[in-house]
Amino acid sequence: MTAAQALAQAAARLAEAEVPDPARDARRLLAHAAGVDATRVTLMAPEPLPDTVAERFAHLVAQRAARRPVSHLTGAREFYGRRFQVTPQVLDPRPETETLVEAALALPFASVLDLGTGSGAILVTLLAEREHAVGVGTDLSEAACLVASANAVAHGVAARADIRATYWFDGVTDQFDLIVSNPPYIAEAEMAELAPELAHEPRMALTDEGDGLSAYHAIAAGAAIRLAPGGTILVEIGASQGADVCAIFLGEGFETRILSDLDGRDRVVRAIRASG
Numbered sequence: 001m002t003a004a005q006a007l008a009q010a011a012a013r014l015a016e017a018e019v020p021d022p023a024r025d026a027r028r029l030l031a032h033a034a035g036v037d038a039t040r041v042t043l044m045a046p047e048p049l050p051d052t053v054a055e056r057f058a059h060l061v062a063q064r065a066a067r068r069p070v071s072h073l074t075g076a077r078e079f080y081g082r083r084f085q086v087t088p089q090v091l092d093p094r095p096e097t098e099t100l101v102e103a104a105l106a107l108p109f110a111s112v113l114d115l116g117t118g119s120g121a122i123l124v125t126l127l128a129e130r131e132h133a134v135g136v137g138t139d140l141s142e143a144a145c146l147v148a149s150a151n152a153v154a155h156g157v158a159a160r161a162d163i164r165a166t167y168w169f170d171g172v173t174d175q176f177d178l179i180v181s182n183p184p185y186i187a188e189a190e191m192a193e194l195a196p197e198l199a200h201e202p203r204m205a206l207t208d209e210g211d212g213l214s215a216y217h218a219i220a221a222g223a224a225i226r227l228a229p230g231g232t233i234l235v236e237i238g239a240s241q242g243a244d245v246c247a248i249f250l251g252e253g254f255e256t257r258i259l260s261d262l263d264g265r266d267r268v269v270r271a272i273r274a275s276g
Helices: 003-016 022-034 038-044 051-065 070-074 095-105 121-129 142-154 188-193 196-200 214-223 242-251
Strands: 076-079 082-085 111-115 134-139 161-165 176-181 227-236 254-260 266-273
Touching: 003 022, 003 038, 003 051, 022 038, 022 051, 022 070, 051 070, 070 076, 076 095, 076 121, 082 121, 082 142, 095 121, 095 176, 095 227, 095 254, 095 266, 111 121, 121 134, 121 142, 121 161, 121 176, 134 142, 142 161, 176 214, 214 227, 214 242, 242 254, 242 266
Parallel strands: 111 134, 111 176, 134 161, 176 227
Antiparallel strands: 076 082, 227 266, 254 266
């Protein structure tokens, strides 16, 4: 069987399993099975597929058809032009979160606190883009902290990134120019409606088992003493949460603004200390 034939069969199987963009995922999985860059898959197309590669590819396709995320099968995910290690113990970095990163990089900051850092994708990206900045990332999951630490090493920012296994602000005593977070914001009642892939991600990174707003209450309440004068808070939100999240920060004395992602959906709330 040629690589092209194997790809066609894999795409058909993934389509039958209702996997979004099955042809793209088939190419990514074949590249991983063959140990080549995804750009080389087209060059492989007319060539016979070695048995060992074919076996690895078939195994990967079977798992993807069961709706395991591609990142869990390949062990990595692209985010803001960098490749991040991903495991089932961390939330898969999403393109939508790049909206928060873009907003952060438009600001002056020398120190950043990332609450619920997960894979470290946000913190590591900000430190990699702002080479003189330092940062702290907190996460309740020790397994997530290990992944974030590995990503900090991989992207050369480990000396400027302090990853701590702790709950939100616990044990954090410094003040920061910038506080960022992509917290668990999915309401418990909405979990059953999510894509099957999310069943393979850590539930505690997705939902607060309540109304999806408890993390914002904790962040807004704790940020007052951890945000340096003139500093900014940026939190990712669900598309329907803008008004509620703004109200939470307004109640703690912040001025707020909602930022949209590239699809025009509410994605980030920016909060600054109200003047006067």
